Amino acid sequence: MALEDYPRPSVTVDVIIFTLHDDLQVLLIKRKYPPFAGMWAIPGGFVQEGESLEETALRELEEETGVRDVYLEQLYTFGNPGRDPRGWVITVAYFALVPCTAVDLQAGDDAAEARWFSIHSLPLLAFDHADILPYALQRLRYKLEYSAVGFELLPETFTLTELQTAYETILDETLDKRNFRRKILGAGVIERTGAYRTGEGRPAQLYRFRDDAVAEVKARRLFP
Amino acid sequence: MALEDYPRPSVTVDVIIFTLHDDLQVLLIKRKYPPFAGMWAIPGGFVQEGESLEETALRELEEETGVRDVYLEQLYTFGNPGRDPRGWVITVAYFALVPCTAVDLQAGDDAAEARWFSIHSLPLLAFDHADILPYALQRLRYKLEYSAVGFELLPETFTLTELQTAYETILDETLDKRNFRRKILGAGVIERTGAYRTGEGRPAQLYRFRDDAVAEVKARRLFP
DNA sequence: ACAAAAGTGTTGAGAGTACACCCATGC
DNA sequence: GCATGGGTGTACTCTCAACACTTTTGT
Structure with missing residues (x-):
């Protein structure tokens, strides 16, 4: 039995693109x-023939934002x-994390804005996108807790306070400054650049993410 | 622009069906x-029109094993x-957990065996299935640690030793008996049936899973 | 000198881990 | 009575969480 004997759906890739700009956006x-x-x-x-799903997602991402080399992860496939x-359209949803410094908005030609x-x-969302978006948000918050994806939303260098604020914004809760610093420095995932950010008040050390770091922690076990 | 103007792939749903029978199978x-x-x-x-992806997975599962009402979760979509x-075939992979007591093997008519x-x-696997299967196994092991999916592989009632052996088999490591019992009883996810299993040695209490239990634990945080 | 943000330690509570012996039954 | 698997408690360690003051700069 040949492939053509089965009816085929249209397949799209949707990309939920997050950034951090005062708020999670x-x-x-x-x-x-x-x-x-x-x-x-x-x-x-739409996915094109000869292209992987990830390539489709990267293409969409670049068309919309002009960025390449950002964090991208497959989320879920919706086919209700x-x-x-x-008609019959299945969509493979991805989500992307983009530092707000890297973005250069450019509406694709199929979008007005x-x-x-x-x-x-x-706002009110088209299709079943009001179901997809909360799903992406939940996954982001969850991953943030046991992995280092949070850094993907920050510029290359940042202060500890900026990092903490980013986490607080995404998780929507406040964190203790001393505990936060102790733990993140102890985890060895960031290092000093040696430079300082000046402004109001005492200048702050600038840090960068060490991408050689093993930035994932085991889940807490339900059973020993 | 109409849907038909875009080329469409074939879409299949593959279901990795796990059970526990001495070993994880x-x-x-x-x-x-x-x-x-x-x-x-x-x-x-193949997915049929008018059917959700999960319905396709359930249909496949029932065709192969005769079971309904088992644990089923979407895994990942492969479209390389x-x-x-x-030709151009995208597959949405699911995995299912089936208690070995519930299975009744019946080869679908497109399979020899x-x-x-x-x-x-x-064995050597067809298509890219040698990539998909380890992915499913990794997800199963991971979920096992912070949720109660392990029970889905066990019969309705079980002894604590059977439960511990199941966990040891899947995680491929040994666990401390006293710690295991203390923690799982403390978690309140199982309850005594009152019945006993007799055999060689002292009879063992039979337990059942409480499906009203909140059987998920938060991941350990990388940062506070 | 004062406003503003950066930086820094300690203590108490709870969870995790390691570890060895007695108990109930079938043969 | 003995072989077989079932069942039980304690002490130590480590991680987590709560909490307030000093330092450095710009104005």
Whole structure:
């Protein structure tokens, strides 16, 4: 039995692009054409033959933001019937973490407009994107706790206070300064650059992430 | 631009079916037709229109094993070009946990034979299934540590020693008996049935899983 | 000199880990 | 009565969490 004997769905890749700019933000595009014309949506596009899913995601990411070499992870594949009024469409969702310093917004030609939205003030979303986005946020928060993905949202160098603020923003809770510093320095995942950031008050040491660091910790065990 | 203007891939769902029978085992089917005729493969099939991905996975699972109502989780979507010599095929992989008591093997009509293989003695696999299977195993081991999925591989009632042996088999390490018992009883996820299992030696209390239990523990934090 | 942010240690509580012997049954 | 697997407690270590003052700079 040949492949052509089975009906085939359309397959898209959607990329939830997070950045940190005062608040945790997501890039959304305003749809130019029906369905959902004028509504906001997660950027995405059709997979092309001869291209891996990750390549599709990277292509979409570059089209929207101009960035390459950022953190990208497959999230989940959504295929419920009826999720797209145009017909049978399965979407493979990815999420990306982009430092706010690296972004250069450029609306793709299938979008009227691209904009960052704080995750605390999201608009109504097209398709089933209102289900997909919280899923991505949950995964991000979860990964943040046991891995070092948080650094992917920060510029190359940063102060300890900036790092702590980033974590507090994403996790939406406050952390103890001394405990935070002790633990992160003890983990050996960052190192001093030797430079300082000056401004109001005492200048702060600048740190950078050590990408040779093993930046993942085992989950706490439910059973011994 | 209409959906039909874009080329569409074939989409399959593959289900890695785990069970515990002395050792941790995986169900594989021997392919009847080319490509890879005669080779072993993860069971799977094409998604049908009007069906969710999870429904496809459940359908495949029931066709192969006759079971319903077992643990099923989406794993990852594989879409590398060239992974299927027949053409452009994307597969959404799921994994399932089946108690060995519940299984009733029945080869689907597209398979010559279905068999359980210990994960320590796997045959050569068709397609890119040799990449998919270790991925599933890693996810299973990982989830086992911070959630209670391990119970999904056990019969309804079990002794504490059986439970501990199950964990030891999957994690491939030995655990301390007293610590194991203290922690799992303290977690409140199992309860006595009142019945005993007799055999050689002192009879053992039988326990059952409490499905009202919150059986997930937070990951250890990398940072406070 | 004062405002503003950076930096720095200690203590108490709870969880994790290591470890060895008695108990109930079948043969 | 003995072989077989079931069941139990304690002490030490380490990690986690709570908490407040001094230092350095710019104005």
